[in-house]
Amino acid sequence: MSAKDRWLLPEGVEEILPAEARRAEVLRRGLLDLFDAWGYELVMPPLIEYLESLLTGAGQELDIQTFKLTDQMTGRLMGVRPDMTPQAARIDAHYLKRSAPARLCYAGSVLRTRPDGFGGSREPLQFGAELFGYAGPQADAEILSLMIAALRLADIREAHVDLGHVGVFRGLAQQAKLGAELETDLFDALQRKARNDVEALLAGGGVPAASKSMIAGLLDLCGDRETLARAREQLRGAPEPVMRALAELQATADLAMQQPDAPTFYFDLAELSGYHYYTGVVFSAFVPGYGRAVARGGRYDGIGRAFGRDRAATGFGADLRQWLRLTSASVAAPAGILAPDGGDASLPAEVARLRAEGSRVVMRLAGDKSSAADFGCDRELVNKNGRWVVQPVK
Numbered sequence: 001m002s003a004k005d006r007w008l009l010p011e012g013v014e015e016i017l018p019a020e021a022r023r024a025e026v027l028r029r030g031l032l033d034l035f036d037a038w039g040y041e042l043v044m045p046p047l048i049e050y051l052e053s054l055l056t057g058a059g060q061e062l063d064i065q066t067f068k069l070t071d072q073m074t075g076r077l078m079g080v081r082p083d084m085t086p087q088a089a090r091i092d093a094h095y096l097k098r099s100a101p102a103r104l105c106y107a108g109s110v111l112r113t114r115p116d117g118f119g120g121s122r123e124p125l126q127f128g129a130e131l132f133g134y135a136g137p138q139a140d141a142e143i144l145s146l147m148i149a150a151l152r153l154a155d156i157r158e159a160h161v162d163l164g165h166v167g168v169f170r171g172l173a174q175q176a177k178l179g180a181e182l183e184t185d186l187f188d189a190l191q192r193k194a195r196n197d198v199e200a201l202l203a204g205g206g207v208p209a210a211s212k213s214m215i216a217g218l219l220d221l222c223g224d225r226e227t228l229a230r231a232r233e234q235l236r237g238a239p240e241p242v243m244r245a246l247a248e249l250q251a252t253a254d255l256a257m258q259q260p261d262a263p264t265f266y267f268d269l270a271e272l273s274g275y276h277y278y279t280g281v282v283f284s285a286f287v288p289g290y291g292r293a294v295a296r297g298g299r300y301d302g303i304g305r306a307f308g309r310d311r312a313a314t315g316f317g318a319d320l321r322q323w324l325r326l327t328s329a330s331v332a333a334p335a336g337i338l339a340p341d342g343g344d345a346s347l348p349a350e351v352a353r354l355r356a357e358g359s360r361v362v363m364r365l366a367g368d369k370s371s372a373a374d375f376g377c378d379r380e381l382v383n384k385n386g387r388w389v390v391q392p393v394k
Helices: 018-037 060-064 085-096 137-153 166-175 180-191 195-203 209-220 226-234 240-256 320-326 347-356
Strands: 048-050 067-070 077-080 102-109 125-132 160-165 265-268 281-286 295-299 313-319 337-339 361-363 379-384 387-392
Touching: 018 102, 018 125, 018 137, 018 320, 085 102, 085 125, 085 313, 125 137, 125 320, 137 160, 137 240, 137 281, 137 295, 137 313, 160 166, 160 240, 166 180, 166 209, 166 240, 180 195, 180 209, 195 209, 209 226, 226 240, 226 265, 240 265, 240 281, 313 320, 337 347, 347 361, 347 379, 347 387
Parallel strands: 160 265, 337 361, 337 379
Antiparallel strands: 048 077, 067 077, 102 125, 125 313, 160 281, 281 295, 295 313, 379 387
């Protein structure tokens, strides 16, 4: 690499400079305060750990996204975390071992081998909240409502929320006795809303006629809350797990709608993001003009099984970097006091007093002639007749 290119960073990796870093930190603190107000306890998982622990219950997609390296001390494979959700599940199952529901939250960098979509970051600042140990729709509704509250706090007000349930397609697939390959292909086609592909796959797969109609019909089961009534009618005769999934989805939406200023939900029974990971209700938030979800969550029971505790689990996560690009909230530029470069024995005590009171005080370095504005200061500390006085910059 030539000297002129040494400042370049890998594709999908970027720095956050002072003004934007201030916005990021204000938003991060606000989100963590919000989570705390809802009873979610902060955890700080390690950036790197042994691979078998890191990827437990996470699925192939997360495995592909994980940077792997060899631990020089043990020779074992390690991975840099691409997602903090499995780590939170391990903390709940292995360390906390509570019988009561556990509410955990987190915020930190994760690293991925590939960007999440065009122009995405390979180093998201992931934050999220997880609720372990409660299997009812109240937990899903709480997480969904917390995600909506977080979007409002970030002033992302145009977001609309899609709800679905992976149990609908999963139940229909089991009823139709789909092979693994056909199920995967249908899942992909449903995600792309590719009706011709769905119909072609069903036509060539030896699928019973009733199952063909129900599976293809999922593409039309999208819209407002009347969608669920249409689904119960259209899927009459479907196996019990399908009807139970619709009931869980209805209960979750009804509970979330009881929250003040709850948005209008959009239902999509062909929405199967994270199909191989989630086990129940799923939800995503989208904003106009942005092609991918800005927050995503749902139920993923059983993730703690490998850690010795088969706990119910639901949660959501998002990328702080992404939210910074979407939010219209601004942060005031820092103001402060510029102090002289020493020479007076009483100066350090006065500077310490001002800082203890909450003021931002920048000490001028000896010989530095920079202006107060260069340091973001709108006031200066001057000695007048033996007294230190803070006054506006002239």
